[in-house]
Amino acid sequence: MRIIIVDDEVLARGVVREYLAEHADVEIVAECANGFEAVKAIAELEPDLAILDIQMPKLDGFEVAELAAGKCRFMFATAFDQYAIKAFEYHALDYLLKPFSQQRFDQALAHARASLGQAQEGLREVVRDAAGRGKPLGRVLIRDGAKVHVIAAEKIDYIEAQDDYVQIRTEGKSYLKNQSLFELESQLEAGKFLRIHRSYLLNIECMSRIEQAGKDSHVAVLKDGTRLPISRSGYQKMRSVIQ
Structure with missing residues (x-):
């Protein structure tokens, strides 16, 4: 499974990289520090999965998911729980709440493997946040x-x-x-x-x-x-x- 890690915090990327090192079938094809880098990397490298932070400079995680729709699947990793419903409206495979353990991460990765192993239709047109429609x-x-x-x-x-x-x-x-x-x-x-x-x-x-x-x-x-x-x-x- 080819994965990119997207987070503006170096330590957060390091944690995900460390957890992924326990999985021999995983290849980290890119690490990105902001949304612009992520969209470019997804377009060029076409990974299977992007592990995305939500609050980032330039473009946030949801904007990345919108722009890269259909290119790969997404798993969100964030310190904020209020975006969980919105994340699944973007067809996220999982929602990791920081700080998360190796065990919790492994469960999410197993879910991603199972989803990627099925016939894929790609991501649908993004569904806007219901709570934000008035904004x-x-x-x-x-x-x-x-x-x-x-x-x-x-x-x-x-x-x-x-x-x-x-x-x-x-x-x-x-x-x-x-x-x-x-x-x-x-x-x-x-x-x-x-x-x-x-x-x-x-x-x-x-x-x-x-x-x-x-x-x-x-x-x-x-x-x-x-x-x-x-x-x-x-x-x-x-x-x-x-x-």
Whole structure:
């Protein structure tokens, strides 16, 4: 079994490495000190299992699991018990609460072996934390091969639906993300991001003005001059927000 260890604490990585040394069938293919390193290592090395801390700099363990979905299976190791339910929504094989013993670790590893020995379907699309659904998304993560783009929600100008993807426009650049416009709309701040058209979600703070384009049609003119169509229902939403 090929494993990567992901933890920002050197001592914590050392404990996992020591416990894994008791298992002859295990190969540690990488050790990562943050989420960015982990996503890159998973994409390049395709391990069977990642043993992940949750609270880490740059990207946390759940963000790593989202970006690396389908590449490997995950086991979380953390000092905090409040994330347990969320971890299993990410299809985690186990949840180790620090400090854990060799015996507890061996049990988790045995469970991982059994799961990996079965026919694998990979990880499903991540299920968002039910308790956090009322909290707007603060940043959007986009995987681009081994690279990860982290875009602050407030920096997004608008989002356009493109088949099974969305195109996110921010600071003069465009990024494609494999996600539906409806799903992103439900995650971003409702008072700030407005569905002005079936294909467009607009950050209203980036809008300069509304212009009439025809008898019953309007366009939103952004501060950079971009013009986006507004549907009739979108126009009613904008009027209620602006007023």
